[in-house]
Amino acid sequence: xxxxxxxxxxxxxxxxxxxxxxxxxxxxxxxxxxxxxxxxxxxxxxxxxxxxxxxxxxxxxxxxxxxxxxxxxxxxxxxxxxxxxxxxxxxxxxxxxxxxxxxxxxxxxxxxxxxxxxxxxxxxxxxxxxxxxxxxxxxxxxxxxxxxxxxxxxxxxxxxxxxxxxxxxxxxxxxxxxxxxxxxxxxxxxxxxxxxxxxxxxxxxxxxxxxxxxxxxxxxxxxxxxxxxxxxxxxxxxxxxxxxxxxxxxxxxxxxxxxxxxxxxxxxxxxxxxxxxxxxxxxxxxxxxxxxxxxxxxxxxxxxxxxxxxxxxxxx
Numbered sequence: 001x002x003x004x005x006x007x008x009x010x011x012x013x014x015x016x017x018x019x020x021x022x023x024x025x026x027x028x029x030x031x032x033x034x035x036x037x038x039x040x041x042x043x044x045x046x047x048x049x050x051x052x053x054x055x056x057x058x059x060x061x062x063x064x065x066x067x068x069x070x071x072x073x074x075x076x077x078x079x080x081x082x083x084x085x086x087x088x089x090x091x092x093x094x095x096x097x098x099x100x101x102x103x104x105x106x107x108x109x110x111x112x113x114x115x116x117x118x119x120x121x122x123x124x125x126x127x128x129x130x131x132x133x134x135x136x137x138x139x140x141x142x143x144x145x146x147x148x149x150x151x152x153x154x155x156x157x158x159x160x161x162x163x164x165x166x167x168x169x170x171x172x173x174x175x176x177x178x179x180x181x182x183x184x185x186x187x188x189x190x191x192x193x194x195x196x197x198x199x200x201x202x203x204x205x206x207x208x209x210x211x212x213x214x215x216x217x218x219x220x221x222x223x224x225x226x227x228x229x230x231x232x233x234x235x236x237x238x239x240x241x242x243x244x245x246x247x248x249x250x251x252x253x254x255x256x257x258x259x260x261x262x263x264x265x266x267x268x269x270x271x272x273x274x275x276x277x278x279x280x281x282x283x284x285x286x287x288x289x290x291x292x293x294x295x296x297x298x299x300x301x302x303x304x305x306x307x308x309x310x311x312x313x314x315x316x
Contacts, residue, residue, distance in 0.1 A: 006059065009037075013314075023035065025252045029256065031256060036295060038297050065142075079099035141172045144198035183207070189212040215235060278293050
C-alpha cells in the first residue's frame with residue numbers, strides 16, 4: 001500500500017499535536033503515513049521541503065499561513081478568501097494551497113447553534129445558523145480570526161473585531177462586512193455576547209468586560225492567554241483542540257479523498273500525546289523522518305541554535 005508523507009511547518013512546532021492526530025487518522029483508515037515537523041525562522045522554499053522530505057502534503061501553522069501563496073500553483077477559493085493557507089498538497093499541476101480552518105471553527109461553535117448546520121464552502125465547511133441577537137466578539141486579527149469571521153458572516157451572525165492595532169482590526173473586519181476596533185476604542189459589549197479568542201500563546205490579554213460574556217471560545221489549545229480570565233470569571237470555556245482535530249479531519253479528506261468518521265475520543269485532548277522531540281538539521285532530514293523528529297530548517301549554525309532554543313522552550 002502507498003505510504004503518504006506529510007509534515008507540519010511553523011515556529012514553534014515541538015508542542016503541536018498535529019502528528020498525533022494525523023497518526024490516529026492514518027491508523028483508522030489503514031493508510032500508512034510518515035509525518036514529521038519542520039521549524040523555520042523565515043518562510044522556506046516549499047519546493048525544497050517537498051523534495052528533501054518527499055512530501056505529499058504540508059500542514060502550515062503560525063507564522064507562515066499568509067506568507068506562502070506566491071510559491072503555489074493554485075489557491076483554493078476558501079484560502080483565497082481568507083488570505084492564508086494552512087494545507088499545501090502536491091498535485092500533478094504543482095503545489096495547491098487550501099485553508100481547512102473554517103471546518104474546525106464550525107465544529108467548535110456547533111454547541112451554540114440552535115438548529116442543524118448548513119454547508120458553505122469548498123473544504124466541507126459547515127456553519128451554525130444565524131442568531132441576530134447575540135454578538136460575537138472576535139479577539140485578534142490574524143489568520144485564525146479570519147477563519148472565525150468567515151464562518152460567522154456566512155451564517156448571518158453579528159460580529160466585531162478587537163485587536164491591539166486598530167488598522168489591523170479595521171482591515172480584517174472590512175473584508176467580512178463588520179466593524180473593527182482597537183482595545184481602547186471598543187464599544188460597550190452587550191450582555192450575553194460570546195468571546196472568541198484568536199490570540200497566539202504568550203499574547204497579552206486586554207482589559208475586557210468579562211461579565212458581559214456568556215461563553216468563551218478559543219483558537220488555542222495550549223498555553224492560552226485568555227483561559228485564566230475565563231476561568232476566573234467562571235465562564236463556560238471551550239479550548240481549540242476540537243478546532244484542531246476537525247480541521248485535521250478535513251485536511252485528511254482533501255489529501256486522501258476520504259472523509260473519516262472518528263470517535264468522540266479523537267476530539268479529546270490526549271493526556272500523553274507522544275515522545276520527546278528529536279532535533280535535526282535540514283541536511284540530516286530524510287523522507288523516513290518520523291513523528292518525534294523536528295527538522296530545524298536553518299541555513300547557518302546561528303540560525304539553527306536560535307530555532308533550537310525556541311523549540312525547546314515551546315516543548316516544556
